[in-house]
Amino acid sequence: MNVIPHWLEKQHELQPEATAIEYGEHLSLSYSALREESRKLAKGLIKEGVKTGDHVALLSGNRIEFPICIHALSYIGAVAVCLNTRLTPEELAYQLNDAEVSALIVDPNLVEKAHRTIEEVLLGHDDLIYMNHLPTCNESIELKEQLYLEEVFTMMYTSGTTGKPKAVMHTYGNHWFSAVGSALNLGLSQSDKWLICLPMFHVGGFSLLMKNVIYGMPIRLLSHFDAQVINDEIRYRGVTIVSVVTVMLQRLILDLQQEDYPSSFRCMLLGGGPVPRPLLERASKKDIPVFQTYGMTETSSQIATLSPVDAFRKLGSAGKALAPATLKVIADGRTAAAYETGEIHVKGPMVSGGYYKKAGNDSEYLATGDAGYLDDEGFLYVVDRVKDMIISGGENIYPAEIESVIMGLAGVEEVGVTGTADEEWGEVPVAFVVLQAGADLSLEEMTTYCRQYLASYKIPKRLFIISELPRNASNKIVRRKLFECMERDVY
């Protein structure tokens, strides 16, 4: 039950000449070529001393060597530790030590950062492997021919906005069930081509490398997000699905002028946190088939998705748990009623068994730390992080709800809301707004606008105009740092 053929071997068997990965202007690798490159590298790494069970880190942007390294490690049975390239050397050093990494593969653009990083850790210069000089070997060395679903394949650090990052361990089975769960939801077509513009070191981008070899579906790999480029990819290059986060969708819509997407474009898979409703409405007006999802590193990418049939009826919902998964909302220690907000709990074969070197998750369900509710038909609405909740006069307030409303105000580019101590109410919400060039906004204007959509206790009591929101390496707003920004540039 727990073993399947190595997925890249299988695609090589099924369709050796089919395109696996398109990248750059006119470059591509067939499954056969992707396999060949990955196996040559695997043997090269073995020659360099990499063994089954070793932890090998990748510090790399989106480049073709990334999937080749990932598959090479699977041929060895080594664990891939995916590092966020935006981290500082100190942050990277913490993760390399914590993950007990024995070798580090480095993007040529990140060599200096890697050198500064290894000064802090037990790795020497011999343990660095450069992507522009990857070791290869053509000798006859035995490589893994099958994958055991319960074996750990990857480790990715949670971008956690508080506390020390923890390494989420994913087994081959976690990734396999995640890919299959998604296919049972979105369907699977011979003509599909999925575009990666999310970083592959995060689970959202990484999961497409898995779909690539599990479905046998071609992917198009971009080095970074560029709205105009992606809009053209969708229009002229046969891309049928794109995974994005909120800010990317915003920019894609801004760039999308007269010409709409072709009808062959079937899915804009939107994840990475709560989504402002006005944005979904703008996408809907442009006939963009947005599928809102819910997921996190611990769930190996999406665990809930809004199905095509409900996309417009349930705007703003992240849908229902994928076929192999279960989801429930717990409030005050019991299953919440419809529309009652509580903490989202998830279960399923794509949910990670735990964090590296931390006590395992004993409970049946994983407590996600996210607040949300189910409507009376069981559709999930993700409200916010539980920890970011503001309690004002006994009422629970979620910043994301307020941010979503303020995003609808003309001239607002971005907004973050957090709580501040208040003698009368305990806490009150305050808003930090980044304005579009030349725009202006007063507390009174904001208050008047918010009154149409929000109960009075939810309306921010103060407004700070700032130049930039504090974000972490995963580009998520760090609300507890909003007041630090204020110190920097209050108007």
Added chain:
Amino acid sequence: MNVIPHWLEKQHELQPEATAIEYGEHLSLSYSALREESRKLAKGLIKEGVKTGDHVALLSGNRIEFPICIHALSYIGAVAVCLNTRLTPEELAYQLNDAEVSALIVDPNLVEKAHRTIEEVLLGHDDLIYMNHLPTCNESIELKEQLYLEEVFTMMYTSGTTGKPKAVMHTYGNHWFSAVGSALNLGLSQSDKWLICLPMFHVGGFSLLMKNVIYGMPIRLLSHFDAQVINDEIRYRGVTIVSVVTVMLQRLILDLQQEDYPSSFRCMLLGGGPVPRPLLERASKKDIPVFQTYGMTETSSQIATLSPVDAFRKLGSAGKALAPATLKVIADGRTAAAYETGEIHVKGPMVSGGYYKKAGNDSEYLATGDAGYLDDEGFLYVVDRVKDMIISGGENIYPAEIESVIMGLAGVEEVGVTGTADEEWGEVPVAFVVLQAGADLSLEEMTTYCRQYLASYKIPKRLFIISELPRNASNKIVRRKLFECMERDVY
């Protein structure tokens, strides 16, 4: 890893109002209704004393109660023993005893057979449950909410043409991986509707009940095979996929006159044994998208399928092993070379762990008893049953190859080939032919025709014209009984 939500609960959650099963002229059940009926029955059966782990047999044709009973048993955690309705009471009694069945659910059309059967077994009249009077209950009784993939769900007896039948045990996981493996091969579309005309007590028909709840795809249930009806279903009822065996495809093509199938019809999934090449060529001429498959009860339905892209290039091949499966050919104890015939061995999470009350399968691969070869691109060609092989002058001869050639002769309705002792050659092949009405055929005509396609040692040395081929309850030719037919009606 090993637990998923109960699949019918999940479909009820995801799409309660969607059509699950269409049957009869204008009848259908939504997922919500299918769940309701199945749960009411599960509770009714519990009230009658059926418990988790019990073995409950079904003696039923293709009727809507069949899937309801199957799902009811899964809600209880009981094992469904699926009986072949064509068996005699003595044969059924053997299986009921062997499978240690505690209750028997009976189709109203098969009550007399059931009564004659239970005279032979330890079951009493109290242990019979009539499908036209199924017990139901609406009380609050706890039912299974999740499925453990390693638990046994069904038992089906192999139709084995020799020896005593054995009960193949299938876990929930075997069925789940089978369905997912098929989806990864055929794709999955919102507009799919799969027609069942194969008996549901065989794994081929049963597997569609699984796809129905695992994919959330509607199925159309027919009580029996009728070429004209099925051709109309494909033309006018939005059926996109049909599973058939060889004889059904023959009849569908005969009935298919001027009007071809609509372009929305995407797959005629053909299984159940070797296929005569002339038939595939006739289907190809009519633009029927035939996907030849290979599978057996032990593999929970298909384990290899010829992919769309190769359908015409590799006519006659059963393709390659599905994504989660592996297949190899063993000759003389080693992996066979390309084009070398040997015994087919299979492995994968859809392969049954063993037979009830028999020693488990210790080896990594299941030896299928089927002879076949891989071509130089790894495509599987199933030749015949290993046991039916004829050895003539040291040469191996497979009856199916000869039958396939003789089927191309004008006037031949059906043909069976077997070996007979010969002083000079050890064994020689002989042919038993059923002619179309008014046709005629001499040994000389057959020999002349065969010479164009077969080496001389493969050409049957004798010809017997008979009125009917001996078939078992699964409608497969029983070649070892061909000589018995001859005694009955030699011309």
